[in-house]
Amino acid sequence: DAMVIQNPRYQVTQFGKPVTLSCSQTLNHNVMYWYQQKSSQAPKLLFHYYDKDFNNEADTPDNFQSRRPNTSFCFLDIRSPGLGDAAMYLCATSRGRGRETQYFGPGTRLLVL
């Protein structure tokens, strides 16, 4: 089945130690998104790629970066994780922007010690 895959499902890192989360998709969608979701809240969009075009949300901290080396893969890099960055990180894809349906991966839960 076509799907959105996130690895790992759980990630533990230390305060200030860089960490990378990965997302891959077999849907061949043009757009890939990264969301941060904290407990009992709605997902918060960090940034998205439309093909190779990177779009950062205005309030996304500089500590968060992303790479999309090809259509299938997208990475979220947290350069110096703080305790406040502990959250679920969700990757999503859509065929296009705007009114298109977004399909989500299972998420990676990040714990910062």
Add this chain to the structure above:
Amino acid sequence: GNSVTQMEGPVTLSEEAFLTINCTYTATGYPSLFWYVQYPGEGLQLLLKATKADDKGSNKGFEATYRKETTSFHLEKGSVQVSDSAVYFCALSSGNTPLVFGKGTRLSVIA
């Protein structure tokens, strides 16, 4: 700007009860409307969607109708099961703007 307002939870129901989760929206243009469900520890799954006025989305016994006149997209199910316990998010997308989510409604169904 675009926004979604959905009823605050938590909602607790007995098995086989009728469910309604209210959702209203504000949007420019003609949005698409979605309901996503999130089971504990998992990502969001698309439950149903509607792309134009009077469309009815349905899936797994859940339904929602796109009501332009009342700017609403209420989620309903005639008989809930314990397995429906989850958080439900109403969302919209319009133009080239990303998805806008409501705050989510936690549903607990007890046997």
